Amino acid sequence: HLGGIDYFVPTQKELVEKVGDYDALLVRIGLEVNKEVIDAGKKLKVIATATTGLNHIDVAHAKQKGIDVLSLKDEVGFLDMITSTAELAFGLIIDLMRLTPWAFESVKNYELKLEEFKGWSLYKKKLGIVGMGRL
16 A cells, blocks of 8 residues: 545645645646745655646755656657647647537537538648647
8 A cells, every 4th residue: 555645736825734744746837846845845755747847846956855856857758659639639620620519519409500510621721730839
């Protein structure tokens, strides 16, 4: 038995108040794992985040305290296998071009409005995604 897991989304203040009870902290972007949080985490052995960026964690202070920081930073091989974000984005683009969400709602309401939901053909169109980040 490795122990229990508590799932909650604390405020920054609640994180400082509660972190002292835990050996491990799994955190998402939105909370700062800063010096105050790390110092309050008297039992912390590891801080983990499923992000490539670490600007929300004071990595230097964690290491100084002997706390390991685990993340997806530099996990290029693994991240190169994740294509679902781009695939879903293109799927949504096609849904918008073909008016799929509106046509689907109409059919669910037993309406058949073929002329209203023709949408646009993708033939001779150029589609692309301009974004920021790896995915």
